[in-house]
Amino acid sequence: MKLKVCGMRDPDNAREMVEGIHPDWMGLIFYPKSPRFVDDHSAAAIKALPVDKVGVFVNASLTEILHKIVLFGLKAVQLHSGESVAFVEELRQKTNVLIFKVFSVNEEIDWKSMEPYLENIDYFLFDTFTEAYGGSGKTFNWEILLDYPFEKPFLLSGGLGLENIAAIKALDSKIPQMAGVDINSKFEMEPGMKNLDLISRFRRDI
């Protein structure tokens, strides 16, 4: 199962995480209102680390996203707001990084509304709905995902912690398209600072 650790912004904490845990992806949040917002200076330091970086964007312009891809050597972008199909299509044409399209889950998922994105994205990412866009620390009702109708792989996110490991594995065994998990606030000492011991345990047992 692939592992994305999101919301890193401290270069030393990020380096220790890469060296000790070797996640598949590290998420850098370029949304100024997030308590995990990474400034350009820290992102530049993190750029040198040997891990694939995912830029997380909320209501960002195409110009900003493309600029950050080049500036910080991003390997993927996570579109975390209501980006239109046309926006995603244009992004796909202008860059060759992976595209993760987030769907925030409240009570239901409208599978039909996801369909037009299929040809221009690499992964869907399901997160728990919150007015703050992400980092809610809460899980959603994963039963909904048992009806997942596409072949496109997806990542599970939203409030994942050590206490969810058994349930995550059970879900993974039922849905072949579930490619991995995205962890964040349940592994923090403070916003943006990860507890590497907790993440190691998660990595070992997942």
Ligand SMILES: O=C(O)c1ccccc1NCC(=O)[C@H](O)[C@H](O)COP(=O)(O)O
């Ligand atoms: O984490 C944030 O502060 C955040 C804010 C705005 C948009 C996205 C954000 N996080 C992106 C992620 O991919 C998180 O890992 C995801 O929302 C799950 O977070 P959590 O519920 O804390 O596990």
